[in-house]
Amino acid sequence: MQNFTLHTHTIGFDGKNTIAEMVARAAQLGMNAIGISNHFIVHPEITNAKFYPFSVARGYKNIYSSSFDEAIKLFMSHYQELERIAASANIRILRGMEVDFFPSVTWRRGFEQALKILQPDYLIGSCHFIEYDGVLCNVHDMAKADIDTQNQMLHQYWQNVATAAGAGLFDWMAHLDLPKKVGLGSEPQWDGCWASAVSAISANKTAIEINTGLATDFYPSAQILKMIANANIPVFISDDAHSVDQVARHFENAMDFAHNCGVNNFMTLDTILR
Numbered sequence: 001m002q003n004f005t006l007h008t009h010t011i012g013f014d015g016k017n018t019i020a021e022m023v024a025r026a027a028q029l030g031m032n033a034i035g036i037s038n039h040f041i042v043h044p045e046i047t048n049a050k051f052y053p054f055s056v057a058r059g060y061k062n063i064y065s066s067s068f069d070e071a072i073k074l075f076m077s078h079y080q081e082l083e084r085i086a087a088s089a090n091i092r093i094l095r096g097m098e099v100d101f102f103p104s105v106t107w108r109r110g111f112e113q114a115l116k117i118l119q120p121d122y123l124i125g126s127c128h129f130i131e132y133d134g135v136l137c138n139v140h141d142m143a144k145a146d147i148d149t150q151n152q153m154l155h156q157y158w159q160n161v162a163t164a165a166g167a168g169l170f171d172w173m174a175h176l177d178l179p180k181k182v183g184l185g186s187e188p189q190w191d192g193c194w195a196s197a198v199s200a201i202s203a204n205k206t207a208i209e210i211n212t213g214l215a216t217d218f219y220p221s222a223q224i225l226k227m228i229a230n231a232n233i234p235v236f237i238s239d240d241a242h243s244v245d246q247v248a249r250h251f252e253n254a255m256d257f258a259h260n261c262g263v264n265n266f267m268t269l270d271t272i273l274r
């Protein structure tokens with residue numbers, strides 16, 4: 001059994017439990033280490049996106065920032081709290097970040113400056129949004145679009161994943177086939193897009209997670225995970241826990257799933273942390 005968990009969220013962002021509660025749960029489960037990886041989503045247009053008012057209504061305003069300065073300020077105090085808890089914890093606590101990648105030079109410049117200040121232990125690359133027709137859209141916006149728009153959005157999503165993996169910034173890529181959350185993009189016709197993303201991941205020696213966050217299925221699908229296994233891309237398991245009851249959820253099933261898809265290259269904590 002994998003004895004660490006690195007993809008977790010806490011209260012103050014979009015998680016339901018405190019850092020201390022998440023750490024205590026991981027320790028109780030016999031884990032050696034837990035990383036807290038709250039969302040780092042910075043885009044000047046974020047408050048104009050359709051989903052934004054819904055996120056605010058759910059109390060998740062803090063996961064979005066219009067500027068890097070805003071996000072840095074938030075993470076500074078968050079990381080200070082992590083250090084404080086780590087000082088008296090009986091397991092290792094790591095400073096993570098689930099970063100939304102945006103393909104622009106300005107974003108990259110701002111992000112690299114933020115890294116110098118915040119110095120996280122590891123970075124998860126995510127694509128929760130695409131810029132479509134000048135507007136930021138998430139998977140729920142994709143689900144509501146007409147078929148043609150949907151297909152264009154899906155193409156753009158996969159292109160964004162490949163570009164993010166190719167950026168050389170991230171230790172691993174999260175929930176590769178995220179549009180599956182709304183039932184999109186799982187048909188065999190998308191295998192060309194999957195293959196491009198997988199080759200970008202492989203070329204940049206980036207890893208991937210098996211994300212056990214979806215109730216019905218894991219990310220990525222078996223078809224994609226087989227491609228990952230063929231490319232010998234390193235894999236490990238993430239619970240994407242947003243509450244204590246989700247810590248290490250389905251880890252055993254995910255390990256069976258990985259073996260069934262031919263995965264041999266499993267990441268250890270030491271190989272993930274740089």
Ligand SMILES: [Zn+2]
Binds near residue numbers: 098128174175
């Ligand atoms: Zn995510």
Ligand SMILES: [Zn+2]
Binds near residue numbers: 007008009098
């Ligand atoms: Zn997450």
